[in-house]
Every structure is written in structure tokens, then in C-alpha cells.
Amino acid sequence: MKVDVAQTALEVLREIIAEQGEEVPTSVRMYFAGAACSGPSFGLALDNKKESDAACAVEELEFVMDQQEYEQFGDMLIQDLGGGFRVIPESLKEMESGCGSCSGCH
DSSP: OOEEEOHHHHHHHHHHHHHHOTTSOOEEEEEEEEEETTEEEEEEEEEOOOTTEEEEEETTEEEEEEHHHHHHHOSEEEEEOSSSEEEEEGGGTTOOOSOOSSTTOO
């Protein structure tokens, strides 16, 4: 599995993990959160790695994803949108939505 992460996203994730203390899970889970007009939507959460997960280390952070979701969507990209981040399959990085009716469209 490959994860391409914006440097600003890495910095934000490091800060969130540091604020949680020592008992927080150390992996960053990417999970399918549904579909929008701009394609599949993914979220991020701190979680423990499961045996059935695909994983990728980016610097000192470990990103994990359910193996079945990885097989369906492939390598992931975390983009900085200047005020937020977008987590998408790398194969969709050039895709933009033509609608402007929801906050999930870019």
C-alpha cells in the first residue's frame, strides 16, 4: 500500500497524536465514509492496526486501511485544500466535481 500525504497533513496529525497523550492508538486509519457527487469519501481516525489491515509508514506515522477497501480503491492520497484535507484514492486525484451544492465537492 502507498499513501501520498501532504506535509501539512502530517504536521496536523502529529499535533493531534501529541495532544492525546500516551494511551492513544498510534495508527491513522483511512476508512470509506460513503459516496458523494465527487466520488468516494474517506475519513481519518486514530486506531490500532488490525491483523487484516493494509499498512504504510510515512515518516514516523503508520497509515492503515481495511484490506478489502484497499483492494477496491487502491493507493491513497491526502491532499491539503488550504483549510481542510481531502482523502481520496490516488487514481481519482485529478477528478473534480461539476456541482457546487455540497461541501464535499471540489
